[in-house]
Amino acid sequence: MNFKNSLLWPLSVPYGAMAHLRARLYRRGFLKQLRLNGKVISVGNLTVGGTGKTPMVMWIADRLLNEGKSVGILTRGYRGERVASSSNSNDDSGARAEITSDEVRMLRDRLGASVSLGVGADRFEQGQRLSKLGVKWFVLDDGFQHLRLARDVDIVLIDATDPFGGGRSLPVGRMREPKTALRRADIIVITRSNHSPAVEAALRRDSEAPIFYARTEFDSIRGVWSERLNEESARQRKLFAFCGIGNPSQFIADLRDWGFQVSGHRFFPDHHRYTQRDADEVGKAARAAGASSVICTEKDLSKLSNIRWRTCDLFVCRISMHIEREGDFWRAVMKKADARSATEL
Numbered sequence: 001m002n003f004k005n006s007l008l009w010p011l012s013v014p015y016g017a018m019a020h021l022r023a024r025l026y027r028r029g030f031l032k033q034l035r036l037n038g039k040v041i042s043v044g045n046l047t048v049g050g051t052g053k054t055p056m057v058m059w060i061a062d063r064l065l066n067e068g069k070s071v072g073i074l075t076r077g078y079r080g081e082r083v084a085s086s087s088n089s090n091d092d093s094g095a096r097a098e099i100t101s102d103e104v105r106m107l108r109d110r111l112g113a114s115v116s117l118g119v120g121a122d123r124f125e126q127g128q129r130l131s132k133l134g135v136k137w138f139v140l141d142d143g144f145q146h147l148r149l150a151r152d153v154d155i156v157l158i159d160a161t162d163p164f165g166g167g168r169s170l171p172v173g174r175m176r177e178p179k180t181a182l183r184r185a186d187i188i189v190i191t192r193s194n195h196s197p198a199v200e201a202a203l204r205r206d207s208e209a210p211i212f213y214a215r216t217e218f219d220s221i222r223g224v225w226s227e228r229l230n231e232e233s234a235r236q237r238k239l240f241a242f243c244g245i246g247n248p249s250q251f252i253a254d255l256r257d258w259g260f261q262v263s264g265h266r267f268f269p270d271h272h273r274y275t276q277r278d279a280d281e282v283g284k285a286a287r288a289a290g291a292s293s294v295i296c297t298e299k300d301l302s303k304l305s306n307i308r309w310r311t312c313d314l315f316v317c318r319i320s321m322h323i324e325r326e327g328d329f330w331r332a333v334m335k336k337a338d339a340r341s342a343t344e345l
Contacts, residue, residue, distance in 0.1 A: 016169035019145070019177045023184065026147040033150040036127040038136040039337050040074075040151040044144025046181060047165035047174040049270070050246030051157040052191040054103050054299070055216055055321035057141045061107075061115050063330060064137050072135035073111075074126050074149075076142065077101040077119040102271060103141070105302035123149050144184075145176055152337045156185040156209075160193035161250065163202065182207035186336045187329070189214050192250065194324055212329045218258040219318040224301065234315070238263040239295045240286030244272030244303075251297060255317065264289030272303070279307045286312050 025031040041060055045051045057073060064071045104119055116135050118126025123146060127138055140149060144156055165174025182188070185207050190196055194213045203211065221234045238261050243251050248267040255262050266282050268274070286294050293313040296304070301316045323329050 012169040012172040015171065016175070016178050019169070020180070023147060023177065023181060027184075031147070034124045034148060035150040036124065036138060037131050038127075038138055039153075040127075040138045040140055040143075040149065041153045041155065041333065041337065042140040042143035042146075042151040043155050043157065044140075044142055044146075045157045045159075046144070046177055046179070047159070047162075048170065048176060048246070049159075049162075049165070049174055050250065051159045052214065052216055052321060053142055053157060054106065055319060056155070056157060056189070056191075056214065057139050058107065058110055059321040059323065060333075061111055061139050064139075065111075065114055069137045070116075070135050071114075071137050071139065072116040072118055072127070072130040072133075073107060073139045073141060074118045074123040074130075074143070075101075075103060075107070076121055076123070077104050102299045102302045106298050109298070109302075144181075153333055154184055154186045155189060155333070156182065156187070157189050157191050157214075158199065158203065159247070160190050160196040160199050162247075163190075163199050179206045182209070185209045187212065187332055189323070189329075191215065210332050212332075213324040215322050215324075216254065216319045217322045218254075219320045221295070221315050221317050224304075224314045224316060235259050235261065237261065237293050238289070238291040239293050239315070240264045240266075240282070240289055240291035240312070241295050242266040242268065242282050243297050243300050244268035244270055244274075245297055245299055246270045251317075254319075255295070260295075263291045274300070274303050274307055276307055279304075279309060283309060283312045 026033060043053050043056050043060065045053065061071050061073055104117060107117060116130045116133060118130045120126050123140060127149070140146065140151060143149065143151065144154060164179060167173060167175065169175045169178070182203060183206060186209055188203060188207060188209045188211045190199055190211060191214050194215060200211055221231065239255070241252055241255060241262050242265060245251060252262055252265050264285060266285055268278070282294055293315055294309070295315045295317055298316055298318055
């Protein structure tokens, strides 16, 4: 433990205790949950940082759409900015200002206007707005700790490469809640693995929920302001990777697992807003590493619209979520949604 964490360590104990107490107050009914007129599927985790929540949210929303359901995604829009709403924003007020963020832009780009988005800290208010537009199925993004909104299904993602964030609560560690919070989970998905018996054994100490596995898979690579690459051509290039996401080292590991030549990388803080100076420094580092192209994630791309890449081609890597035994997983989700709705709605 470094000096900074040694100073913060006393704060982690009351943080974990307060999180546990808050969940207990909701469970006992002292704090009331608000229920939307529809079914809510929550996707969340125990730790801060990336576990694959956004790809999972997109997978669930797409599955619901394919079944002909009216779908809305409720997301906080963390570190977003307020902009004038666009004509295709599924909003009931043309002049209404809305919050957008890297995840929100990514969701819009991938899912289009077929999914309504409710963006803001008050997910219940956003859900009510979407309900008036006819939405009946809600996907609650990063919702495990958002206990104010009642949900029909609680899906918790656990990163197999770092399942419990070092075991310490915020602000020293990365745990949002103690592991005992897994008792609330209806379904657990271990990400970035297809077989982790040690992680399963650790989870079974606190939860009897069914466990599934999921991995992010390479989808495509495309140029942004330059040529488009097919997969074979991209693997022949030396690429310099950069990103500002919750688990940046996993992006590099994934690229290499998928057969790409990564000659160097530069990490930025999660949700980083890029400047021209950042781009120039990345380009300089890429040239020094012998790379003529740089590559980032879809999440990063949304914050690069006003950036010029003077000496390097910029490419973006698109990924998708692959769920092992996806048929069984989806039946478990629907069974839980139907069972809870029958008793609570």
